[in-house]
Amino acid sequence: MNENRTSSRDSWADRRTFLKATGTGVLATGLAGCIGTEDGDDGDGGDDSDGGTTDGGSSPDSVTFGQPASLTGTWDFLQPAASAATDLAVQEINDAGGPLDAELTVDRQDTAVETQQARETVRQFVNSGDVAAINGLFSSEIEPLWDFLQDQEVPIVTPWPGSTFLDTRGGDKGTDDMGDDEWLWRTVIGDTVHTSGAARGMLDEAGIEKMAILSATSAGEQGWTEQFTDWYEQLGGEIVKTVTAQEGQASYQSQLNELFESDFDAWALSFALEDAITIIQNWSDGGYGGQLLMEDGLRDTALIDEVGETAEGAWIAAGSTQGPNYDQFQSSYQETSDEDLHTWAVAAYDATNVLALAVHHAGDTSPEAVQQSIGDISRPEGTTVTTFAEGKDALDNGEEINYEGAVTDTDFTEHGNVWGDVVVERITPGGFETEFTIPADELKEEIDEY
Numbered sequence: 001m002n003e004n005r006t007s008s009r010d011s012w013a014d015r016r017t018f019l020k021a022t023g024t025g026v027l028a029t030g031l032a033g034c035i036g037t038e039d040g041d042d043g044d045g046g047d048d049s050d051g052g053t054t055d056g057g058s059s060p061d062s063v064t065f066g067q068p069a070s071l072t073g074t075w076d077f078l079q080p081a082a083s084a085a086t087d088l089a090v091q092e093i094n095d096a097g098g099p100l101d102a103e104l105t106v107d108r109q110d111t112a113v114e115t116q117q118a119r120e121t122v123r124q125f126v127n128s129g130d131v132a133a134i135n136g137l138f139s140s141e142i143e144p145l146w147d148f149l150q151d152q153e154v155p156i157v158t159p160w161p162g163s164t165f166l167d168t169r170g171g172d173k174g175t176d177d178m179g180d181d182e183w184l185w186r187t188v189i190g191d192t193v194h195t196s197g198a199a200r201g202m203l204d205e206a207g208i209e210k211m212a213i214l215s216a217t218s219a220g221e222q223g224w225t226e227q228f229t230d231w232y233e234q235l236g237g238e239i240v241k242t243v244t245a246q247e248g249q250a251s252y253q254s255q256l257n258e259l260f261e262s263d264f265d266a267w268a269l270s271f272a273l274e275d276a277i278t279i280i281q282n283w284s285d286g287g288y289g290g291q292l293l294m295e296d297g298l299r300d301t302a303l304i305d306e307v308g309e310t311a312e313g314a315w316i317a318a319g320s321t322q323g324p325n326y327d328q329f330q331s332s333y334q335e336t337s338d339e340d341l342h343t344w345a346v347a348a349y350d351a352t353n354v355l356a357l358a359v360h361h362a363g364d365t366s367p368e369a370v371q372q373s374i375g376d377i378s379r380p381e382g383t384t385v386t387t388f389a390e391g392k393d394a395l396d397n398g399e400e401i402n403y404e405g406a407v408t409d410t411d412f413t414e415h416g417n418v419w420g421d422v423v424v425e426r427i428t429p430g431g432f433e434t435e436f437t438i439p440a441d442e443l444k445e446e447i448d449e450y
Contacts, residue, residue: 060102063359065352066109066125068136073112074247074272075138077302081345082159083108084337085329086135089352089388092332096389099359106352107131113138119145126152132365133355135348139163140219142184149184155371156184157355159347162191162296163223167450171416172375178368185374185416187354187405188347189319189440191227194296196446197422197438198317199231202293205424205436206315208265211293212241214255214279215270224270224295231446240264247272252279256286266291273298277306284310293317299425299432301340308429315435320421321346321407325386329406343407350405354378357391357403378403378410417450419443 067086070079086106093104107125111118118141125131134154139161142149146169149156170184202208211232215225229239241262245255256279259267267290269276276298292311296318321343329349333341355370357377362369377391382400385391394401403410408420419440425432
């Protein structure tokens, strides 16, 4: 908790107490016909609702988060698990009475991870007046839309972006002055952390001193390649060659030929899933051999299904999925979904809980109040809670809280980032098996600003 925010927090706690005492905060049920709609029709032909925000005198009937989603496009294979984890969080939050004793809903809209579509989706969320906060957006949407997103002044908590662009952008800067807030937080560790961990793992754990890289030209993949190269060479390794290629090719044999003209101990692959599958098949067919390391975005069961046997023995480096509340989350998730879990899905669960607790802490759904509360409910001071139900009870009792998530401990830095362990796993025909783990505490010593 930032000490400068104490007076604001106390006033919000007083407001929650008032709502409970007067009975104006009630659990809304049966509202499917009027939640998240544009016209806000309450059945009498009028529009007396403010779409789930409060006016300072009563609790809302509903609270809505907008969720830009990759329902189609290059990264659509990641969305089903993220949607399922979000929906699980919403169910648990509503079972506990909801933020501000209101029903929580999520308005999920496809962006295909395309910049213009993402812009329009965010604009619709903001202009509707129904959305208290946004839960989503990928790196390749955030970077070109950064100024636009700042102009909206709506809090965004997203489970997706690894981009180093966000290493010093986002969060509340640890101050009470909203003039320096940058309105975006992420519940997944950034590329700086897991590329640092991957580089350290290759050198310290595997003893690999010379590497080559085959990388796509897209922003996310280039970002991973540049960061991994920087860390690997800073730690004493040598990148002997980097070959880049456009996405969507039928074959990458020529790029592999170029790459394997050099002498190295292992090579790294930074491509989206469909292209990576093609490259791995080309690599196997060409008999190139060599130890392969893959970027974190490829950790998906679809990779195992398509090339698990072909890529057996390859490594993949990613942020650990297992935070303080992972076991409890996993048990509930397995009861409600058959979708295979990945890091970003677990982070989506955390993002939803963070936003719901921030709304409840704020005492209303105004963007400013929610933004100011995100850091307050998630930093180390206060009573440790791992569920919305625990957090809501503690807040209603006037306590400060520290939400610890399912994927990380969710202790946001001043730039809205989180830390986590990095795990290097080995690919087998049946899945992923842990080779070694690089603890977050070791990585903190190497990273100056994040």
